[in-house]
Amino acid sequence: MSFSLKNDVVVPGEIVAQQEEFVEGEGVYVDQETGFLRSAFLGKIAIDLNNKMISVNTHKKLKLPKKNSIVLCSVSSVKENIIFVDIFGVIVLYPRPKWEHEFSSPLSGAILSNQIGIDKYNDLTEIVKPGDIILAKVISSTNPFNLSLKGPQFGVIYSMCSKCGEVMTPINNDQLKCPKCGNVEKRKISNLATSKLLKIDMKKTIMIPP
Amino acid sequence: MARPQRFIDDEGKRLDGRKPDEIRPVKMQVGVLSNADGSALVEYGLTKVLAAVYGPKESQKSISLPDRASLRVRYHMAPFSTEERKNPAPSRREVELSKVLRESLEPIVITDYFPRTSIDIFIEVLQSDGGTRTVGATAASLALADAGIPMKALVAGVAIGKVDNVLIVDLNEVEDMYGDADMPIVAAPDLGQITLYQLNGVLSKEEFHNAIDMAMKVINKLVDIEKETLRNSYKEAGEE
Amino acid sequence: MSTTPFRVQIIPKIKKESYLNLYRKGQRADERDFYSPRKISIQTNVLEKANGSSLVKLGNTQVMAGIKIEPGEPFFDTPDQGVLQVHAELVPLASPQFEPGPPDENSIELARVIDRSLRDPKAVDLNSLVIRPGDKVWMIWLDLYILDYDGNLFDASMLAAMAALLTAKMPEYEELETGEIKISKNISNNPIKINKKVVTVTTAKVENYILVDPNLDEEIISDTKSVIAFDEQGNIVGAQKTGMGSLSQEEIDNIINVSSSAAQVYFKLLNDALKSEVKEEKGDK
Numbered sequence: 092m093s094f095s096l097k098n099d100v101v102v103p104g105e106i107v108a109q110q111e112e113f114v115e116g117e118g119v120y121v122d123q124e125t126g127f128l129r130s131a132f133l134g135k136i137a138i139d140l141n142n143k144m145i146s147v148n149t150h151k152k153l154k155l156p157k158k159n160s161i162v163l164c165s166v167s168s169v170k171e172n173i174i175f176v177d178i179f180g181v182i183v184l185y186p187r188p189k190w191e192h193e194f195s196s197p198l199s200g201a202i203l204s205n206q207i208g209i210d211k212y213n214d215l216t217e218i219v220k221p222g223d224i225i226l227a228k229v230i231s232s233t234n235p236f237n238l239s240l241k242g243p244q245f246g247v248i249y250s251m252c253s254k255c256g257e258v259m260t261p262i263n264n265d266q267l268k269c270p271k272c273g274n275v276e277k278r279k280i281s282n283l284a285t286s287k288l289l290k291i292d293m294k295k296t297i298m299i300p301p
Numbered sequence: 302m303a304r305p306q307r308f309i310d311d312e313g314k315r316l317d318g319r320k321p322d323e324i325r326p327v328k329m330q331v332g333v334l335s336n337a338d339g340s341a342l343v344e345y346g347l348t349k350v351l352a353a354v355y356g357p358k359e360s361q362k363s364i365s366l367p368d369r370a371s372l373r374v375r376y377h378m379a380p381f382s383t384e385e386r387k388n389p390a391p392s393r394r395e396v397e398l399s400k401v402l403r404e405s406l407e408p409i410v411i412t413d414y415f416p417r418t419s420i421d422i423f424i425e426v427l428q429s430d431g432g433t434r435t436v437g438a439t440a441a442s443l444a445l446a447d448a449g450i451p452m453k454a455l456v457a458g459v460a461i462g463k464v465d466n467v468l469i470v471d472l473n474e475v476e477d478m479y480g481d482a483d484m485p486i487v488a489a490p491d492l493g494q495i496t497l498y499q500l501n502g503v504l505s506k507e508e509f510h511n512a513i514d515m516a517m518k519v520i521n522k523l524v525d526i527e528k529e530t531l532r533n534s535y536k537e538a539g540e541e
Numbered sequence: 542m543s544t545t546p547f548r549v550q551i552i553p554k555i556k557k558e559s560y561l562n563l564y565r566k567g568q569r570a571d572e573r574d575f576y577s578p579r580k581i582s583i584q585t586n587v588l589e590k591a592n593g594s595s596l597v598k599l600g601n602t603q604v605m606a607g608i609k610i611e612p613g614e615p616f617f618d619t620p621d622q623g624v625l626q627v628h629a630e631l632v633p634l635a636s637p638q639f640e641p642g643p644p645d646e647n648s649i650e651l652a653r654v655i656d657r658s659l660r661d662p663k664a665v666d667l668n669s670l671v672i673r674p675g676d677k678v679w680m681i682w683l684d685l686y687i688l689d690y691d692g693n694l695f696d697a698s699m700l701a702a703m704a705a706l707l708t709a710k711m712p713e714y715e716e717l718e719t720g721e722i723k724i725s726k727n728i729s730n731n732p733i734k735i736n737k738k739v740v741t742v743t744t745a746k747v748e749n750y751i752l753v754d755p756n757l758d759e760e761i762i763s764d765t766k767s768v769i770a771f772d773e774q775g776n777i778v779g780a781q782k783t784g785m786g787s788l789s790q791e792e793i794d795n796i797i798n799v800s801s802s803a804a805q806v807y808f809k810l811l812n813d814a815l816k817s818e819v820k821e822e823k824g825d826k
Contacts, residue, residue: 098532100532100535100536102446102455102527102528102531102532103409103445103446103451103452103453103454103455104409104452104453104454104455104489104491104492105491105528106491118451120411120451120453122453122492124492129453129454129491131411131451131452131453132446132449132451132452133446133447133449133531133532133534133535134535135535149449150449150534150535150538151338151339151447151448151449152449153357153449153450154338155357155415155418194358195336195338195355195358195637196358196359196637197359198358198359199359233415233416233417234359234415234416234417234418235417258558334603334634334635334688334689335601335689335691336601336635336636336637336689336690336691337634337689340634347589347590349588351634351688352634353634353635355637358637375633375641377632377641379605379607379630379684379686380607380609380628380630380682380684381588381591381594381607381608381609381682381684381686382590382607384590385609385611386609386611386682386684389628389630389644389684390643391641421633423632423633423634423641425632425634425686425688427588427605427686428588428589428590428591429590430590
């Protein structure tokens with residue numbers, strides 16, 4: 092590098108390389124005026140020599156979902172071909188489920204009927220109902236966020252009984268039963284909702300944000 | 302407060318003992334608030350300004366832009382910040398300063414990363430002794446960087462004034478109130494760009510040129526302090 | 542008009558169940574016992590240009606108080622008394638839930654509860670604030686600025702108010718021939734005459750559990766809150782039930798008991814902060 096950087100911790104606007112030396116990775120932008128690569132963030136420099144790429148790893152993750160993020164949402168409305176949700180935050184599943192970050196205010200998301208992952212159903216309310224807490228995957232990373240329910244992890248985690256409001260318990264992968272009034276309802280249920288261990292973990296993490 | 306007879310003594314010193322091109326003692330701190338995504342407290346002498354950043358978050362429909370994030374900036378003075386208690390309802394002055402401060406930050410925030418979102422920047426003047434908008438710009442720059450909002454560069458602000466026919470930097474309240482000119486300037490020295498200037502008073506063409514020159518030298522120093530403050534905060538966060 | 546808050550918090554609903562599980566074991570999520578407040582720090586004279594000021598941190602909640610003292614006219618019905626004006630601002634930088642705008646019902650309630658709890662026990666000696674009876678008196682503007690919101694604004698605000706009042710200094714002034722009162726830039730060494738100290742203790746009721754100094758999560762899941770103001774002798778000098786939900790007579794008795802012990806904790810911290818203030822002042826000279 093023809094530049095000798097005094098610090099590997101850089102701040103916004105700081106020159107990290109010349110355009111001929113490296114291609115810009117994440118957190119780096121090209122200053123068109125001068126041809127310098129500059130950092131867009133406070134963070135640490137990372138150099139990938141194989142691809143001649145220079146990036147800046149930011150000190151704080153921005154609180155927005157990215158493509159493939161797993162998000163916790165509540166269902167706000169269910170239309171004929173589309174489910175609207177409020178996204179509360181990003182969750183990591185491994186090694187154990189926990190919040191990556193909770194948003195200060197919810198973001199809007201939508202699930203199209205071709206992103207459900209189930210072929211046979213009469214109507215989308217057999218998949219989710221308004222008020223359900225669900226896990227979904229982000230498939231487009233700009234607002235409004237498109238989400239998918241394809242895959243066994245994705246679907247309902249918590250659901251309140253539409254008759255009495257009690258939290259229902261899953262009895263198999265597409266049915267929930269209300270422990271209070273015995274009402275049985277149909278949903279696409281996440282396999283994490285039925286795992287007792289994971290559910291306990293889930294509760295713990297929902298309870299105590301990082 | 303009465304108008305002083307002279308602003309600069311025979312030795313070339315100002316009322317508070319500073320030289321014409323000398324800034325007041327500067328203090329900067331980031332991460333001072335827990336709820337905000339980014340925050341900073343900046344002091345130039347007795348002027349103290351707190352800034353907080355929230356976002357990017359979902360825009361209200363009315364301000365949502367399809368190709369970029371929108372900025373919302375609010376400059377506000379605490380009722381106890383001024384000589385006489387200030388009514389907390391926003392004044393016309395605060396509305397204008399909110400606008401020019403937003404426009405001083407628009408060129409440096411990389412807004413096209415986050416379409417249809419908004420980034421809120423709240424600037425609260427806790428104590429006012431001249432130069433509040435320029436201290437506000439410095440605090441906002443730090444708070445944005447602390448929040449991890451992508452930026453082309455850091456900015457800082459300083460006011461240039463004219464008293465007894467001499468250009469001076471970083472006016473305090475007396476110099477602002479009774480001086481012949483007050484010219485707040487905000488700039489991004491890394492990019493060589495000026496993002497805010499206003500003039501209240503009268504300057505010759507030459508003085509105007511020299512004032513900007515003078516401001517750029519000081520802003521350079523201020524941005525260096527911002528950089529050091531941010532690097533230190535990064536290291537501290539790393540140690541935890 | 543006051544309407545039911547429409548913001549439905551779904552995650553807190555799930556959280557509530559988990560919190561209750563902890564309470565059944567006698568624990569709180571931040572490992573406090575039910576009746577202990579969070580960590581408190583009280584700084585005074587944080588603003589050089591105000592007559593009095595303080596910054597109180599109660600856990601992550603931060604409140605700044607600023608006092609400005611200006612000459613003014615007395616109220617018609619109290620010509621021989623100065624005026625105390627309390628205002629509170631929920632500054633938008635304190636929380637994603639605070640929006641810019643005129644004071645809402647929450648900030649007005651906060652200011653009024655603090656105001657009443659100071660006024661009714663005559664905490665500030667308003668009779669000592671007269672310049673010319675019936676004509677000119679001192680107006681004390683007490684502004685509470687909420688900078689960071691993690692629940693229990695009442696207790697933090699009252700501590701900030703008290704710390705600022707107790708360390709405030711009257712302005713120096715002269716009476717002009719025109720009768721006008723002109724205050725000089727200098728601040729005198731004369732304190733505001735304070736008759737008694739007051740603190741408030743906020744408790745949240747979550748089902749049948751009573752929690753002192755609730756943080757934001759606890760406030761959100763709570764059924765209702767009680768704010769009880771005490772003087773140092775243990776008299777109740779103000780009270781307010783706030784939030785939806787209701788309380789039984791027995792619960793109120795219990796709340797008074799636990800609150801009155803917590804008040805002693807607040808008084809001790811307040812007095813300690815003021816003592817160290819005096820020491821610092823002496824050290825300076």
